[in-house]
Amino acid sequence: xxxxxxxxxxxxxxxxxxxxxxxxxxxxxxxxxxxxxxxxxxxxxxxxxxxxxxxxxxxxxxxxxxxxxxxxxxxxxxxxxxxxxxxxxxxxxxxxxxxxxx
Amino acid sequence: xxxxxxxxxxxxxxxxxxxxxxxxxxxxxxxxxxxxxxxxxxxxxxxxxxxxxxxxxxxxxxxxxxxxxxxxxxxxxxxxxxxxxxxxxxxxxxxxxxxxxxxxxxxxxxxxxxxxxxxxxxxxxxxxxxxxxxxxxxxxx
Numbered sequence: 001x002x003x004x005x006x007x008x009x010x011x012x013x014x015x016x017x018x019x020x021x022x023x024x025x026x027x028x029x030x031x032x033x034x035x036x037x038x039x040x041x042x043x044x045x046x047x048x049x050x051x052x053x054x055x056x057x058x059x060x061x062x063x064x065x066x067x068x069x070x071x072x073x074x075x076x077x078x079x080x081x082x083x084x085x086x087x088x089x090x091x092x093x094x095x096x097x098x099x100x101x102x
Numbered sequence: 103x104x105x106x107x108x109x110x111x112x113x114x115x116x117x118x119x120x121x122x123x124x125x126x127x128x129x130x131x132x133x134x135x136x137x138x139x140x141x142x143x144x145x146x147x148x149x150x151x152x153x154x155x156x157x158x159x160x161x162x163x164x165x166x167x168x169x170x171x172x173x174x175x176x177x178x179x180x181x182x183x184x185x186x187x188x189x190x191x192x193x194x195x196x197x198x199x200x201x202x203x204x205x206x207x208x209x210x211x212x213x214x215x216x217x218x219x220x221x222x223x224x225x226x227x228x229x230x231x232x233x234x235x236x237x238x239x240x241x242x243x
Contacts, residue, residue, distance in 0.1 A: 007194065008184040015123070015181050015231070022175060022235045023121045031113065033106070083106035088113045096110045096120045102103065102158040 009039075016043045019097070028094035033083045034101025038064040041076060051076045052093070054083065103161040104168075111170045116240040120171055122162060123233045125181070128152050130202065131228040132191075134215045135184075143188075143215050144208035146227060150201030162234065171236035181229040188212035188225045 010016075019025070019040075027049040035041050035053035037060060045051045053076055055061045061080045068076060081087055110120055129145035165171045185191040192204050216223055 006186055006190045010181050011184065012182065014179055018177065018179055018231075018233050019121065019123060022177070022233050023119060031110070033110070084109060086109045086113050090112045091115045092113045094115055094118050096114055096118070097123065098121065099123045100125065102122050102124055102161065 015040070019044055019099075020047060023095050023097065025095065029092070030095045030097060031086075031088070031093040032097045032099065034098060035064065035078070036060060036100075038067055038076075038078070040099045042067075042069055042072060045072050045076050048075070049094075052088075053078050054081050054086070056080065056082050103157060104164050107161060107165045108168075108170065111165075111238055114238045116238065118238045119174075120236040120238065121233065122158070122236070124158065124231065125151070125229040126155055126178075126232050127230045128155075130230075132188075132204075132208065132212060133226050133228065134188075134212065134219050135224050135226055136219050136222050139219075141215055141219065143212040146195070146202050146204050146208070148202045150203075154201075162236075165236070169239055169241070172239055173234055174237050175235040177233055179231050179233070181231045182226045183229070184224050184226045186224065188216055191225060191227060 025044055025048045030048045030051045032041055032051060032053045035055045038053060041051060041053050055064065058080050061078050064078050068078065114120065128149045128151060130148055131145055132143050134141040134143055166173060188209055192209055195202055195204055212225065216225060
């Protein structure tokens with residue numbers, strides 16, 4: 001079993017609480033840059049309107065697609081792209097989140 | 103990174119927020135925790151993060167001097183990651199080969215404290231975190 005399966009990350013829910021307090025996510029269209037395997041994405045996506053999660057590494061995007069909860073498939077789009085050239089029209093998103101990625 | 107933030111400015115609606123959530127600092131406090139006690143046992147060495155922290159701080163400063171975003175709010179908080187034993191944490195760090203390492207003397211002390219802490223003992227790493235909210239400054243160009 002991978003060692004990280006043993007860890008219990010933030011059982012106090014401090015990170016997600018801070019994010020919700022600071023970002024006012026409810027019903028918003030979110031762009032997350034550097035979403036990794038979606039660890040944090042799944043935790044806040046239920047409160048958001050829609051989420052587009054961007055990750056530059058194709059293998060990590062593939063892993064995130066496997067880990068994405070079934071009930072979030074319609075809400076969270078996973079995209080492989082660099083942050084320097086975002087493949088979106090201007091004024092598309094209400095929020096942009098860099099979580100452990102700036 | 104500044105180029106990425108410039109493009110984030112482009113795709114955000116007027117008045118939209120950019121959120122920066124990340125760990126800071128070059129040490130993570132390590133603790134053995136029981137139902138009754140929190141026992142500090144040393145620090146994990148995250149000195150490898152220093153350059154990345156500095157780059158992120160400079161980028162955050164730059165987007166404000168460029169007039170793209172204004173920082174509206176900022177807060178520091180602690181985030182805890184728990185492990186069954188200090189050895190599990192050590193193994194995780196070794197497998198991950200990231201910028202954080204647990205030195206042998208700290209591990210030995212942590213194991214000693216953990217051994218005497220009782221059956222309900224757990225081990226945790228404390229990340230010093232920041233969260234900042236930046237509001238997009240609308241431009242006419």
